[in-house]
Amino acid sequence: xxxxxxxxxxxxxxxxxxxxxxxxxxxxxxxxxxxxxxxxxxxxxxxxxxxxxxxxxxxxxxxxxxxxxxxxxxxxxxxxxxxxxxxxxxxxxxxxxxxxxxxxxxxxxxxxxxxxxxxxxxxxxxxxxxxxxxxxxxxxxxxxxxxxxxxxxxxxxxxxxxxxxxxxxxxxxxxxxxxxxxxxxxxxxxxxxxxxxxxxxxxxxxxxxxxxxxxxxxxxxxxxxxxxxxxxxxxxxxxxxxxxxxxxxxxxxxxxxxxxxxxxxxxxxxxxxxxxxxxxxxxxxxxxxxxxxxxxxxxxxxxxxxxxxxxxxxxxxxxxxxxxxxxxxxxxxxxxxxxxxxxxxxxxxxxxxxxxxxxxxxxxxxxxxxxxxxxxxxxxxxxxxxxxxxxxxxxxxxxxxxxxxxxxxxxxxxxxxxxxxxxxxxxxxxxxxxxxxxxxxxxxxxxxxxxxxxxxxxxxxxxxxxxxxxxxxxxxxxxxxxxxxxxxxxxxxxxxxxxxxxxxxxxxxxxxxxxxxxxxxxxxxxxxxxxxxxxxxxxxxxxxxxxxxxxxxxxxxxxxxxxxxxxxxxxxxxxxxxxxxxxxxxxxxxxxxxxxxxxxxxxxxxxxxxxxxxxxxxxxxxxxxxxxxxxxxxxxxxxxxxxxxxxxxxxxxxxxxxxxxxxxxxxxxxxxxxxxxxxxxxxxxxxxxxxxxxxxxxxxxxxxxxxxxxxxxxxxxxxxxxxxxxxxxxxxxxxxxxxxxxxxxxxxxxxxxxxxxxxxxxxxxxxxxxxxxxxxxxxxxxxxxxxxxxxxxxxxxxxxxxxxxxxxxxxxxxxxxxxxxxxxxxxxxxxxxxxxxxxxxxxxxxxxxxxxxxxxxxxxxxxxxxxxxxxxxxxxxxxxxx
Numbered sequence: 033x034x035x036x037x038x039x040x041x042x043x044x045x046x047x048x049x050x051x052x053x054x055x056x057x058x059x060x061x062x063x064x065x066x067x068x069x070x071x072x073x074x075x076x077x078x079x080x081x082x083x084x085x086x087x088x089x090x091x092x093x094x095x096x097x098x099x100x101x102x103x104x105x106x107x108x109x110x111x112x113x114x115x116x117x118x119x120x121x122x123x124x125x126x127x128x129x130x131x132x133x134x135x136x137x138x139x140x141x142x143x144x145x146x147x148x149x150x151x152x153x154x155x156x157x158x159x160x161x162x163x164x165x166x167x168x169x170x171x172x173x174x175x176x177x178x179x180x181x182x183x184x185x186x187x188x189x190x191x192x193x194x195x196x197x198x199x200x201x202x203x204x205x206x207x208x209x210x211x212x213x214x215x216x217x218x219x220x221x222x223x224x225x226x227x228x229x230x231x232x233x234x235x236x237x238x239x240x241x242x243x244x245x246x247x248x249x250x251x252x253x254x255x256x257x258x259x260x261x262x263x264x265x266x267x268x269x270x271x272x273x274x275x276x277x278x279x280x281x282x283x284x285x286x287x288x289x290x291x292x293x294x295x296x297x298x299x300x301x302x303x304x305x306x307x308x309x310x311x312x313x314x315x316x317x318x319x320x321x322x323x324x325x326x327x328x329x330x331x332x333x334x335x336x337x338x339x340x341x342x343x344x345x346x347x348x349x350x351x352x353x354x355x356x357x358x359x360x361x362x363x364x365x366x367x368x369x370x371x372x373x374x375x376x377x378x379x380x381x382x383x384x385x386x387x388x389x390x391x392x393x394x395x396x397x398x399x400x401x402x403x404x405x406x407x408x409x410x411x412x413x414x415x416x417x418x419x420x421x422x423x424x425x426x427x428x429x430x431x432x433x434x435x436x437x438x439x440x441x442x443x444x445x446x447x448x449x450x451x452x453x454x455x456x457x458x459x460x461x462x463x464x465x466x467x468x469x470x471x472x473x474x475x476x477x478x479x480x481x482x483x484x485x486x487x488x489x490x491x492x493x494x495x496x497x498x499x500x501x502x503x504x505x506x507x508x509x510x511x512x513x514x515x516x517x518x519x520x521x522x523x524x525x526x527x528x529x530x531x532x533x534x535x536x537x538x539x540x541x542x543x544x545x546x547x548x549x550x551x552x553x554x555x556x557x558x559x560x561x562x563x564x565x566x567x568x569x570x571x572x573x574x575x576x577x578x579x580x581x582x583x584x585x586x587x588x589x590x591x592x593x594x595x596x597x598x599x600x601x602x603x604x605x606x607x608x609x610x611x612x613x614x615x616x617x618x619x620x621x622x623x624x625x626x627x628x629x630x631x632x633x634x635x636x637x638x639x640x641x642x643x644x645x646x647x648x649x650x651x652x653x654x655x656x657x658x659x660x661x662x663x664x665x666x667x668x669x670x671x672x673x674x675x676x677x678x679x680x681x682x683x684x685x686x687x688x689x690x691x692x693x694x695x696x697x698x699x700x701x702x703x704x705x706x707x708x709x710x711x712x713x714x715x716x717x718x719x720x721x722x723x724x725x726x727x728x729x730x731x732x733x734x735x736x737x738x739x740x741x742x743x744x745x746x747x748x749x750x751x752x753x754x755x756x757x758x759x760x761x762x763x764x765x766x767x768x769x770x771x772x773x774x775x776x777x778x779x780x781x782x783x784x785x786x787x788x789x790x791x792x793x794x795x796x797x798x799x800x801x802x803x804x805x806x807x808x809x810x811x812x813x814x815x816x817x818x819x820x821x822x823x824x825x826x827x828x829x830x831x832x833x834x835x836x837x838x839x840x841x842x843x844x845x846x847x848x849x850x851x852x853x854x855x856x857x858x859x860x861x862x863x864x865x866x867x868x869x870x871x872x873x874x875x876x877x878x879x880x881x882x883x884x885x886x887x888x889x890x891x892x893x894x895x896x897x898x899x900x901x902x903x904x905x906x907x908x909x910x911x912x913x914x
Contacts, residue, residue, distance in 0.1 A: 246342025630730025746858030813852030
């Protein structure tokens, strides 16, 4: 195979056919690309390899250009975009511009040569992104579209007329189109739109190395704006005063790291893949030397390095854009300076330190500046020079600083402000102040958890929790979350909630129970900040128990009075309940946008209201079961009376079908609905299947009344799973007449109830078809597993214990959430002679955490250890061990 340097000599011999020509060039390109990948695997730096590929592409294009183009005086072969910057990753686009003179003067022969040249590039596998334009056409398109103007900023002449490119630069001056100010505004808007696409955070689980906030595009945006300002293809950022040497070093190190990641992605996937998908993170972690014995920890270490890198890049991008606005745009305006205090002034609406020694002379000004931004709403932000000073003086935030009473007062004052709490905490985190002031917070900056549950890094999640708490006070929240907004109005000291939010996950990554570790850190923080007595106890309790309400609502039967009483006893009082409820809602909504749904909302509200009622009744006067059942029957009977169902009919159905367990587990509205259904003529045609689109718990509710048969739970869940429904709750109660009452709460894939009448009929019809007649073994669910879930296998774990009320055996199942999981578990129950009474279904990312309440056919807890072991083995054989 010929290398690029030998191609010219081979072409000069002239002994080849068109097929030979294609083959030799193609082989040369493949050989070079293979060599690049081998060099990368051997440890060569991506920065060297992308420049090498750019140089090689120059060579190939030059040789082909000379072969096809006879007269090159009226044409220029111009590299633009990433190729123009000499930044060609293995599968980067090769952007070229064939530049012509002011008018199209090419002869038919020359046109044919140009066409043959471009076709040849495609035939040999280069696949260029090409354009052929005159100077005038370049001007017209650049004037109409800033992305064309942007592409031309990276132009360099590969071959042909250098004069043409110089003429292009002459006609594209900022005086003629896209002034420095207009271009800055266009690129700023473009960046804002790009950030919004990624939810304004660099800390998504599968970030885009190129496009996400803090990615390579942020570096390019800076360069484009400054190139446009100077109308030059190359600008020395240090020489021109835009960056300090230290900042430039940080910028280059970040760029080189992201180049390594991007090159690795292209090499791994064999395509232009810029997304750090889960399936690539493990391989890249190994490539970067994170060979921890625990694969997940290795990925977390690698991704923490990535997130900290892009956080620094995002900060530099902000700094340079601010600096550009101050130097290049505000320079021509009359200077507007307004004094603020002895340390700061306002310049064009941005706060600025009066002189470079402000922070060394008064270190506490490092906190004061953020409080001033809150208390003086006319301030739009911090001047670039002052951001730079903050970064340079972070070492002043030492132990003496943290223990200074004035610093502690300032930080608590910041949390007490009616506006700007989240915004200023975000700034403090971005500039490194928050991690310096709370050292434990530094450990969680950029820390991710390698799962599908936590979609943000710990620090980003923490700030989202505080944002969510703040939003409970807004008009939008009153319509979206009216109950939480109402509870928040009773909070006298919101700053206690914000401290709990700051501390609730701060113990992650420290080894051990992060809730207890966080509670200890919170205790030290509160002591330093003068929070004492009940307030101190409340915050520490919230941090240590921040998962209590969520776990109780989602994993326990909150219709059981004893569960409610136990929860109320742990909470203790109404004040703690209010705070825990708000923290729980804010936490869930900040963990993963897809986690929050109407079902969780309704469960938490119900748990809150039941607990509140328990406090009013008094913890010393728990509601016994008989009293609870009597109350439910009375309320249900009243509803049925309003619906004109005769009391005698009600009593007959209740006696024949329902037992005490049924009344404990269902709400009066559900009982009334079921009773009406069973009193209708259609109840004689079994199975009876009814669907209520929206229940009081915010989900769709399925009611199934059928004969008792083996595998009925397995069949029902298989049908629902095949229909892409998420099962949240299952209640199965045997009636006195050898029938069974099933109640299922379900949501569709989007986390919503089922409003579409056609969809409702489809669900009812499929269930009726499956449950009619004798039930064979349930069918296998044929549904695609999501791409992400395939990369997160959870070892199957099964635990048994008796419930506190000694009415059933509780089985906890932790496993990978795969299609057909519940059906397989139901099949195991039938094969093992076990009766399912109740199930709470919870899916956390790729992880199923399900609770099943089991009894034997005698309706008593399972006491036989051999039977439990057989059940466990049966489940493992059907579900798998991972």
